[in-house]
Amino acid sequence: MxxxxxxxxxxxxxxxxxxxxxxxxxxxxxxxxxxxxxxxxxxxxxxxxxxxxxxxxxxxxxxxxxxxxxxxxxxxxxxxxxxxxxxxxxxxQDLPPHSEVKNALNTLKNEGFTLVALTNSNDESLKTKIKNAGLAQYFDDLLSIESVGKFKPFTEVYNWASNKMNVKPEDCMLIAAHGWDVAGALWADWRAAFISRPGQQQFPLAPETEINENDLQKVVDILVTYK
Missing domain, CATH: 1.10.150.240 (Putative phosphatase; domain 2)
Incomplete structure (x- = not known):
């Protein structure tokens, strides 16, 4: 397990x-x-x-x-x-959430997971888009790479984010629909789950993610079985 x-x-x-x-x-x-x-x-x-x-x-x-x-x-x-x-x-700044996202995040929140957004968007844009999408209540923190001055998948970004949340890299998991992003996280010693949205693939030369599903709800169904 x-x-x-x-x-x-x-x-x-x-x-x-x-x-x-x-x-x-x-x-x-x-x-x-x-x-x-x-x-x-x-x-x-x-x-x-x-x-x-x-x-x-x-x-x-x-x-x-x-x-x-x-x-x-x-x-x-x-x-x-x-x-x-x-x-x-x-x-x-005005993008809707995918259809399964709100229920999936709500499940994770009710299960006691700590949820953090980590994005290449700047701080103001991040806050606005999360609010406009109706997702603000699910997150414990919103982190923008603007504070680092480098974009994902630079290792410095993942190191900064884990330090910001006061956890070790191996205690972090990135959930993303981009092969370059999960690759960067894995190479920074994070865990990762990949959401294979249409047109998205993992990078064959990167380590494999421990979860690979085609929507967030399926990822959540696996995560809630973890102890």
Missing amino acids: KTRPKVLFFDVNETLLDLKPLKKEVKYVLNGQDHLLSLWFTTLLQYSLVVSASGQYKSFGQIGAAALQMVAANNDITITEENARHIVVNAL
């Missing part, structure tokens, strides 16, 4: 919150081209790592807007910086 993690850390975007409204907005400004939508998100992740690796910090929303301008420009679409930020930042 596996032991319960002392703290469950949750990625927010796509793991808890449905990105469909954001994707709809981005797809519209990219002239409805689906392949550009996925390219935009990949570019966003790439340049968040570039910023962190260079010892710089810009908010996730700022990088998302810049990535949108880059992808648009490469496809002869003009988007101003102001419009790009308006689209990305506003949409990121």
